[in-house]
Amino acid sequence: DAGVIQSPRHEVTEMGQEVTLRCKPISGHDYLFWYRQTMMRGLELLIYFNNNVPIDDSGMPEDRFSAKMPNASFSTLKIQPSEPRDSAVYFCASRDRGGVTGELFFGEGSRLTVL
Amino acid sequence: AQSVTQLDSHVSVSEGTPVLLRCNYSSSYSPSLFWYVQHPNKGLQLLLKYTSAATLVKGINGFEAEFKKSETSFHLTKPSAHMSDAAEYFCVVSEAAGNKLTFGGGTRVLVKP
Numbered sequence: 001d002a003g004v005i006q007s008p009r010h011e012v013t014e015m016g017q018e019v020t021l022r023c024k025p026i027s028g029h030d031y032l033f034w035y036r037q038t039m040m041r042g043l044e045l046l047i048y049f050n051n052n053v054p055i056d057d058s059g060m061p062e063d064r065f066s067a068k069m070p071n072a073s074f075s076t077l078k079i080q081p082s083e084p085r086d087s088a089v090y091f092c093a094s095r096d097r098g099g100v101t102g103e104l105f106f107g108e109g110s111r112l113t114v115l
Numbered sequence: 116a117q118s119v120t121q122l123d124s125h126v127s128v129s130e131g132t133p134v135l136l137r138c139n140y141s142s143s144y145s146p147s148l149f150w151y152v153q154h155p156n157k158g159l160q161l162l163l164k165y166t167s168a169a170t171l172v173k174g175i176n177g178f179e180a181e182f183k184k185s186e187t188s189f190h191l192t193k194p195s196a197h198m199s200d201a202a203e204y205f206c207v208v209s210e211a212a213g214n215k216l217t218f219g220g221g222t223r224v225l226v227k228p
Contacts, residue, residue: 004158031214042218042219042220042221043205043218045215045216048214050214055214056214056215091158091159093158093159102147102149102164102207102209102216103149103161103164104159104161104216105161106158106159106160107158108156108157108158109156109157109158
């Protein structure tokens with residue numbers, strides 16, 4: 001398996017623009033997670049899905065952030081409008097329901113810079 | 116509530132010498148504990164996990180960790196550091212339901228030749 005695939009790997013945009021990050025989980029995995037990593041706050045869970053259904057979005061910073069999972073093989077994280085404080089590395093991770101809870105498989109991340 | 120404290124933000128070792136990364140946790144439940152490694156510009160990769168079986172856990176690349184309930188610790192060790200071990204390491208605790216992980220602040224390891 002190719003692992004969790006994220007795109008784009010790098011995104012530079014201007015404040016106010018819409019940003020869409022994409023994730024393809026490992027085939028057969030039932031859980032999908034979006035994390036954000038910054039120097040100041042470390043790794044934060046934004047939202048996670050089980051069988052394409054959002055289960056907990058309490059980590060989503062504000063209404064400018066939204067996430068969808070239209071099918072088992074694709075998820076998006078959208079920021080509209082973007083702000084400089086959204087600059088971070090965004091990771092997608094997936095897990096098999098039969099796997100050990102906490103054993104996540106991470107993508108290589110999408111590094112977002114908002115100018 | 117659960118929390119994780121990694122006692123060192125940076126550790127510097129010479130190649131071939133032992134590595135010790137310290138982690139203390141607090142949890143209201145019997146915890147599951149993990150160590151992840153992140154190489155530069157890469158995602159996190161699971162090194163090893165503790166899930167209430169043996170207290171000494173062996174992971175990949177020669178790493179191991181010991182769960183000590185009395186000390187609420189889960190320190191990571193490796194007897195002989197390799198240059199490829201230069202990375203950031205995260206200690207992680209999982210709540211009872213398992214889907215919300217709490218990450219420590221990370222320990223950046225530098226390996227000197």
